[in-house]
């Protein structure tokens with residue numbers, strides 16, 4: 001029996017996506033590649049119905065962090081200043097990226113799992129001369145879906161642009177590209193979109209890339225944008241994972257697009273959450289503050305993470321540990337990917353066997 005991945009990506013692939021990996025070999029300097037790349041970029045914009053005149057999808061070969069680093073390093077100009085909001089590992093990672101790239105930045109540091117503190121953001125924006133605010137949409141560390149709409153309002157008021165890490169929300173959660181002052185958002189193939197790890201991408205406002213010398217040779221979005229608009233690519237792309245993402249996007253649209261994906265994930269997570277609650281396992285956040293993608297749970301008394309993980313793995317399910325010092329306290333379950341209802345029912349009975 002196949003192992004069901006309940007970690008937040010990579011995800012179980014559908015047969016169609018897996019088969020797409022074996023399409024014909026292709027040189028990235030041939031017109032067939034340009035066609036593939038053009039189609040992919042168009043489909044990525046279509047996930048949120050974005051206008052091609054205003055927005056562009058930029059495709060990269062790398063994991064999600066490559067897209068996040070490309071976004072931060074390509075969007076904040078040399079005379080710009082970033083306010084980095086941290087309420088988990090991935091917010092902290094954007095600060096590390098800013099520091100590594102020599103970007104002038106400050107942090108709003110919140111507890112892991114805490115909601116965004118708009119007063120703290122407002123106080124910082126009142127004080128300093130910022131060009132950008134970076135924030136994680138779905139903070140996968142805890143499963144919290146950060147509320148972007150009220151933050152967007154504060155940013156607008158201060159004429160500051162948003163850089164959004166949407167790596168674990170793109171394709172499932174709502175993103176108001178035309179309402180929020182987004183300059184760019186970073187995402188990946190192998191989470192909500194059900195593709196293969198290896199392709200990451202940024203959705204950029206065409207007018208939102210910084211001018212001036214690039215901070216990076218490989219991760220400069222302006223270089224990619226220019227060459228991809230002309231049908232090319234500055235570097236070799238992972239052709240097979242492009243094929244896989246192309247097929248995954250076809251499946252995505254056939255199944256009803258983003259709202260359908262969100263509803264499917266929400267239904268899966270509700271079943272898992274209900275089952276665990278019945279077993280006395282407490283979620284770490286209220287349902288209404290969690291993403292549809294992943295929820296965190298307190299480890300029940302008398303169980304270690306390793307023991308629960310190994311017992312579930314023996315039954316064909318891979319769950320995910322907490323990060324930092326939380327592995328001794330929490331575990332996480334995500335339900336992206338090609339998972340059948342029967343798989344979820346088997347999971348629930350495995351949880352009942354192990355935790356009742």
Ligand SMILES: *Cc1c(COP(=O)(O)O)cnc(C)c1O
Pocket residue numbers: 008009063064065066068090136138139140165166167168188
């Ligand atoms: C998965 C993830 C990333 C990227 O992680 P990689 O290991 O580089 O793919 C970035 N941000 C968030 C919120 C994520 O969930």
